[in-house]
Amino acid sequence: MKLRVPFYYDQFHCITSECKDNCCVGGWEIDIDDDTYNYYMSLEGELGDRIREAITKSEDGSNCFKLIDGHCGLLDDCGLCTIHKELGAEHLSVVCDQFPRYSEYYGEIKESGIGLACEEAERIIFSENKTFTTVLKPCDEEYSEDDEYDSVYAVKIFKARDEIFRILDMTEMSINEKLVVILKFCASMQEYINDDDFDGLKEYVNAFGRSDIEHILMEMNDESESDEFDDIDVQECIRSIMYAYEDMEVLNTRWEQMLADMAEIFHDNMDNEQYQEMEDEFMTAMLEREYEYRNFITYLVFRYFAKSVYDYDVVGKAKMFITNYLMLRQMDMLVWYKKHKKFTFDDRIDTAHIFSRQVEYSEDNMEALYESFLFDDVFETNNLCKLLWIDSTAL
Secondary structure, eight states, X not given: OEEEEETTGGGOOOOGGGOSSOTTTSSOOOXXXXXXXXXXXXXXXXXXXXXXXXXXXXXXXXXXXXXXXXXXXXXXXXXXXXXXXXXXXXXXXXXXXXXXXXEEEETTXXXXXXXXXXXXXXXXXXXXXXXXXXXXXXXOSOOOOOTTOOHHHHHHHHHHHHHHHHHHTOTTSOHHHHHHHHHHHHHHHHHHHHTTOHHHHHHXXXXXXXXXXXXXXXXXXXXXXXXXXXXXXXHHHHHHHHHHHHTSOOXXXXXXXXXXXXXXXXXXXXXXXXXXXXXXXXXXXTGGGHHHHHHHHHHHHHHHGGGHHHHOOHHHHHHHHHHHHHHHHHHHHHHHHHTTSOOOHHHHHXXXXXXXXXXXXXXXXXXXXXXXXXXXXGGSHHHHHHXXXXXXXXX
16 A cells, blocks of 8 residues: 655644644544444553543434533643543544544545635644645555455546646636636546547546646636626626535534634625625735745645545536635635734634535535535536636626
8 A cells, every 4th residue: 555645734733722623622423433342342441441431422322522612621721632642542442543634545645635614724834835745655554355445547537637737726717717717627537538438538538637727717718708697697606616515514603603704794785886896906915925825725635536436527627726726715804804904814714614614514515515506506517617717706
């Protein structure tokens, strides 16, 4: 086995009690794996009794730690973990030991990264304006054959992902233009996949290059100068996208309040012209920090795109990158507006944290988002491309 990680992976170290909203204090359900649970049950003495007293059952019947006002009951007065302090990191549950790290397996490759639900991970991911690269290193795990893994098909998916990384790193295009190209690229891939034409898929992915990118951009520009885009209203489209996120199970009251504020301020109380002027001003203010959105999308691409090796939903991943980007940008604009048109790096960490906890860290919410792509016209490939193109950041 080999381990593939983002270049920044080894920079992460838990900041423990300095973290404002981590897995120990943020109201998270902290699951305990069976091996660790059995170890805790075998512990003798006062510490063993205290740990067992702190364990309960979740709604699905699995073992987890009790929460006291959203905090793990095993934190000491300094906010530090009693188990880690008294027994060592080797006796933490898998969740406690690994968070915010995540892993996926693709044949003989294990991919791991750090997730945006952790503020220290966010600081690392958003802080550097540099080309995204990965590092391949030895992995001490034994390879276990997976019948669902198609290694021949996977080569095409990873080749496509490398192309997406290359597109995101092109400085001559805006974020919106890059996303148009990525969506068109993935939509064409999806057609080959749906037709079971995997030889055609291989040829298309291997041949895709700068001339194809230029063709997509020229085609979009020609369409924009015709009447093809007359039915697209940016403000109305963003509001329609928001509905999919409003339908999610609410995991964080701050998320719920931000959605309500965005709907009221940007959609109920602004006409289209006012909204467009506000967005133009915000994106102008953020121009030197546009790389933060690129880093966000790159993070999503690394974490989620290769999952299409198993579910074959390439275009769904591309749509998710786009709608998540648009939603995060709306949240940023809300904070900027309410803070008298100022948006600090701490604000960036905060909004990404709220977004990730609500959307990424709920399988049900992610599934609901993918499902919404199937039923609402705003999520059709051509409509998303038109929205991105006429949106102020692409002009």
